[in-house]
Amino acid sequence: MAAQSSRASRFRSDAKEFLCGHGERSILRTSSTKYNPGRRFWGCVYYEVQDGCDFFRWADPKTGGVQQEVEFARNRRKITKLKARLKEVETKLWFVGALCIVGWVGFLFLLLQNQYNLKQSNGMHLGYR
Numbered sequence: 001m002a003a004q005s006s007r008a009s010r011f012r013s014d015a016k017e018f019l020c021g022h023g024e025r026s027i028l029r030t031s032s033t034k035y036n037p038g039r040r041f042w043g044c045v046y047y048e049v050q051d052g053c054d055f056f057r058w059a060d061p062k063t064g065g066v067q068q069e070v071e072f073a074r075n076r077r078k079i080t081k082l083k084a085r086l087k088e089v090e091t092k093l094w095f096v097g098a099l100c101i102v103g104w105v106g107f108l109f110l111l112l113q114n115q116y117n118l119k120q121s122n123g124m125h126l127g128y129r
Contacts, residue, residue, distance in 0.1 A: 018042045018055070018057060020043075020044035020045070020046075020053045020055035021044070021053040021054075021055060022044065022045070022046065022053055024044060024045045024046075025045075026042040026043055026044060026045075026055060026057070027042070027043060027044075027045055028040060028041075028042060028059060029041055029042070029043045039058065039060060040058075040059040040060055041056060041057060041058050041059055042055075042056070042057045042058075042059055043055060043056055044056075
């Protein structure tokens with residue numbers, strides 16, 4: 001709530017600074033053009049009137065420039081960290097997969113060894129009688 005009221009007061013204070021050619025305070029409007037839909041701008045009270053003044057100033061910073069470079073740098077760092085994490089998880093997955101294969105081979109070896117021992121002990125048992 002406090003952030004919103006401070007934002008509103010910032011716009012009001014900015015509007016006092018923006019006086020058009022008529023000496024009127026500019027008002028905050030929203031663009032409905034194809035190239036800037038929803039973008040906010042300061043315009044003259046008579047902006048839409050045919051013989052009105054052409055005062056115009058964007059309210060939000062233009063996308064690109066320093067802000068965009070900071071965002072790109074942050075995203076690059078995130079991507080680098082995610083790639084490192086992915087490599088770590090892949091290594092662990094390979095290790096677990098190898099352990100599973102070794103475990104199954106060991107299990108099958110013990111199972112077959114046990115069956116071989118049972119057959120052999122049954123044969124020996126019959127041979128002693």
